[in-house]
Amino acid sequence: MLKITDLHASINGTEILKGLSLEINAGEVHAIMGPNGAGKSTLANIVAGKEEYEVTDGTIELNGEDISELAPEERAHNGVFLSFQYPVEIPGVSVTNFIKTAINETRKAKGLEDMPAKDMLKMIREKSELLEIDRKFLSRSLNEGFSGGEKKRNEIFQMAMLQPKLAILDETDSGLDIDALRIVANGVNKLKSKDNAVIVITHYQRLLEYIVPDFVHVLHNGKIVKTGDASLALELEAKGYDWIKKELV
Amino acid sequence: MELKDKIVESYVAFENEINMNTAIHDIRSEALQNFEKLGFPTKKLEEWKYTSLNAVLKNDFSIFPNKENSIEFADVKKYFIHDIDTYKVVFIDGKYSSFLSDTTHDGKDVCLMSSALSKSKYKVVIENYFNKIAKQDNLTSLNTAFANEGAYIYIPKNVEVEKPIQIINFTTGNDVATMIQPRNLIVVEENGHVQIIERHQSLTENAVLTNVVTEIYAARNANVDFYKIQNDKNNSSLVDNTYIEQKTNSEVSVHTFSFGGNITRNNLNFYQRGEHINSILKGITIIEGKQHVDHHTLVHHIEPNCESHQDYKGIFDERSTGVFNGKVIVEKEAQKTNAYQQNNNVLVSDKSTINAKPQLEIFADDVKCSHGCTIGQLDSDALFYMQQRGIPKKEGKALLMYAFANTVLESVKIPEVKSRITKLIATKLGVNIGFDL
Numbered sequence: 001m002l003k004i005t006d007l008h009a010s011i012n013g014t015e016i017l018k019g020l021s022l023e024i025n026a027g028e029v030h031a032i033m034g035p036n037g038a039g040k041s042t043l044a045n046i047v048a049g050k051e052e053y054e055v056t057d058g059t060i061e062l063n064g065e066d067i068s069e070l071a072p073e074e075r076a077h078n079g080v081f082l083s084f085q086y087p088v089e090i091p092g093v094s095v096t097n098f099i100k101t102a103i104n105e106t107r108k109a110k111g112l113e114d115m116p117a118k119d120m121l122k123m124i125r126e127k128s129e130l131l132e133i134d135r136k137f138l139s140r141s142l143n144e145g146f147s148g149g150e151k152k153r154n155e156i157f158q159m160a161m162l163q164p165k166l167a168i169l170d171e172t173d174s175g176l177d178i179d180a181l182r183i184v185a186n187g188v189n190k191l192k193s194k195d196n197a198v199i200v201i202t203h204y205q206r207l208l209e210y211i212v213p214d215f216v217h218v219l220h221n222g223k224i225v226k227t228g229d230a231s232l233a234l235e236l237e238a239k240g241y242d243w244i245k246k247e248l249v
Numbered sequence: 250m251e252l253k254d255k256i257v258e259s260y261v262a263f264e265n266e267i268n269m270n271t272a273i274h275d276i277r278s279e280a281l282q283n284f285e286k287l288g289f290p291t292k293k294l295e296e297w298k299y300t301s302l303n304a305v306l307k308n309d310f311s312i313f314p315n316k317e318n319s320i321e322f323a324d325v326k327k328y329f330i331h332d333i334d335t336y337k338v339v340f341i342d343g344k345y346s347s348f349l350s351d352t353t354h355d356g357k358d359v360c361l362m363s364s365a366l367s368k369s370k371y372k373v374v375i376e377n378y379f380n381k382i383a384k385q386d387n388l389t390s391l392n393t394a395f396a397n398e399g400a401y402i403y404i405p406k407n408v409e410v411e412k413p414i415q416i417i418n419f420t421t422g423n424d425v426a427t428m429i430q431p432r433n434l435i436v437v438e439e440n441g442h443v444q445i446i447e448r449h450q451s452l453t454e455n456a457v458l459t460n461v462v463t464e465i466y467a468a469r470n471a472n473v474d475f476y477k478i479q480n481d482k483n484n485s486s487l488v489d490n491t492y493i494e495q496k497t498n499s500e501v502s503v504h505t506f507s508f509g510g511n512i513t514r515n516n517l518n519f520y521q522r523g524e525h526i527n528s529i530l531k532g533i534t535i536i537e538g539k540q541h542v543d544h545h546t547l548v549h550h551i552e553p554n555c556e557s558h559q560d561y562k563g564i565f566d567e568r569s570t571g572v573f574n575g576k577v578i579v580e581k582e583a584q585k586t587n588a589y590q591q592n593n594n595v596l597v598s599d600k601s602t603i604n605a606k607p608q609l610e611i612f613a614d615d616v617k618c619s620h621g622c623t624i625g626q627l628d629s630d631a632l633f634y635m636q637q638r639g640i641p642k643k644e645g646k647a648l649l650m651y652a653f654a655n656t657v658l659e660s661v662k663i664p665e666v667k668s669r670i671t672k673l674i675a676t677k678l679g680v681n682i683g684f685d686l
Contacts, residue, residue, distance in 0.1 A: 048633075048637050049636070049637075050633055051633070071636065071641070071642065072633060072636035072637050073636040073637075073639055073640060073641045073642065073645075075637075076636065076637055076638060076639040077639055080637075081637075082637050084634065084637075087634070088628070088630050088631045088633075088634040089631075090631050090634070090635075090649070090652060091652060092651075092652025092653065092655045092656070093648060093652045098635075098638070099638075101640055101644070101648065102635075102638040102639045102640055103639075105639050105640045105641060105644060106639035109639070109641075158638060162638065162639065
């Protein structure tokens with residue numbers, strides 16, 4: 001599904017990714033871990049197409065198509081979803097109307113008519129129940145005054161509505177208490193299928209107890225330096241990252 | 250010949266042509282002298298520092314339109330709020346169009362200034378209200394000197410007008426450059442209630458200069474909602490001088506939607522003569538190209554226990570320029586005044602400009618006065634967030650701008666006006682999305 005080959009990328013002249021390669025197949029869950037500043041969020045933003053980053057070398061392919069020149073919305077239309085580490089507040093636009101606009105713009109890009117209002121409402125009801133989201137919450141301005149947990153739940157709610165092929169969860173666990181973590185993880189697990197893939201970016205093993213990865217990658221200094229199965233996350237939790245850094249020397 | 254000289258010279262011809270009314274005659278003559286003395290405003294005047302009429306005044310304006318033009322309703326329907334029933338007072342090149350209008354004398358007067366000025370039954374109202382609150386400044390004096398046509402609206406005590414009134418001035422461009430000076434008078438007696446929509450619309454690419462004066466009197470408990478739709482052609486300029494006097498317990502709101510035109514100058518003046526008055530001033534400005542919109546507001550708090558609420562949003566793209574000058578005067582006697590002023594601006598392009606100036610003159614000591622002014626750019630993180638969810642950049646920008654301006658739209662009380670403005674905004678921003686936020 002996603003194939004990243006020898007990716008180099010920089011922001012304001014500083015190189016952050018230094019030859020990163022990663023391949024993800026449909027039906028898989030990959031965890032990306034690593035110390036602060038390793039380039040985890042950069043990787044997420046680059047796959048999503050944030051313009052501030054410059055790809056200097058390498059390729060990003062989604063289902064065989066190079067997406068590195070596509071606008072962020074085009075990547076979204078192709079099924080890329082990024083759950084933001086810090087979701088942006090947009091005063092004046094309600095959650096419901098935002099997601100309606102997002103879905104209909106995506107449909108428009110595919111040459112489809114707007115989703116009938118009845119279907120939209122039904123879907124909103126189903127997905128908000130899945131994420132245990134109160135209906136009142138849906139008429140509030142997007143992310144404005146939301147708690148950390150509400151923001152993350154709202155991200156996964158949008159993911160549920162948009163049904164992406166590739167979901168990247170950038171530190172979705174940060175700022176969540178244990179109940180919210182369970183709800184969010186449960187939501188992600190329900191959305192998982194053999195046709196889509198999930199990348200979980202996290203510092204901690206905690207989230208991976210709920211969303212069990214097929215692969216765990218350690219990102220350090222702009223490259224993936226180690227790949228293993230779920231047990232690698234436990235090892236990292238127990239030993240920290242220093243042993244990996246030492247191995248590299 | 251300079252435009253000023255041409256105007257002064259044509260005054261005699263003007264007076265000869267119209268029905269002479271002695272009371273108004275003196276007011277007109279005095280106003281002409283005033284204009285002769287003051288001339289057109291220049292940038293040397295503090296009040297006109299950021300708005301120059303020089304280029305506009307170089308046009309060879311005809312003071313009186315050459316001939317009357319007729320237009321088909323079908324051709325101009327889109328400029329009306331046509332999905333609801335309304336009274337209409339419509340002018341074409343400054344002349345009344347009975348064909349496009351729908352006036353009334355049934356329990357209230359919604360008719361023409363020219364007949365109000367000439368018929369004896371209106372004499373008392375004219376004597377009591379005409380030119381009583383309009384300033385004696387340059388452009389208002391110019392309008393007063395040539396005051397003859399416009400809308401005359403008189404709402405007697407306890408009358409709630411059952412449908413909105415539209416005042417529309419069309420210009421057709423028979424002349425190379427047309428100057429019109431509509432004069433409106435609106436008197437709403439005790440407990441009266443009226444909603445008015447005003448529009449100036451050029452149907453030509455030729456130059457147009459409109460210098461309009463509107464006086465509004467709201468008696469005790471009266472309620473007036475006024476909506477100004479300014480979305481004119483690129484060669485049309487507008488100087489709107491609106492003066493409002495309010496008495497105890499009255500509420501007057503003015504919403505100004507400025508989406509187009511060459512130079513648009515709004516002089517909006519509120520005088521509070523009573524207690525427990527509420528004055529609401531709101532505006533959305535969305536312009537681009539070389540368009541220029543200037544809002545000069547004045548709220549004069551004269552007596553205690555009154556409120557004023559100002560909320561102006563501006564979005565400026567390309568080389569457009571904006572001015573917001575919000576003056577609030579709180580007299581010594583006006584204790585317990587609550588005066589709020591908000592002016593928020595987004596500069597979409599780095600070539601656009603806004604000059605914002607809150608001006609508070611407070612002489613009372615027990616008041617709540619606040620003002621906030623921001624100038625910013627569209628949040629690029631918010632844009633990326635929206636794009637990530639599949640909303641293209643252009644639509645995302647439009648959504649952000651709409652959300653930004655939405656606090657002003659929320660207080661529009663006529664749903665059809667609200668949906669019209671929403672559509673105008675969508676068209677203006679070049680998108681086709683329903684902003685039912």
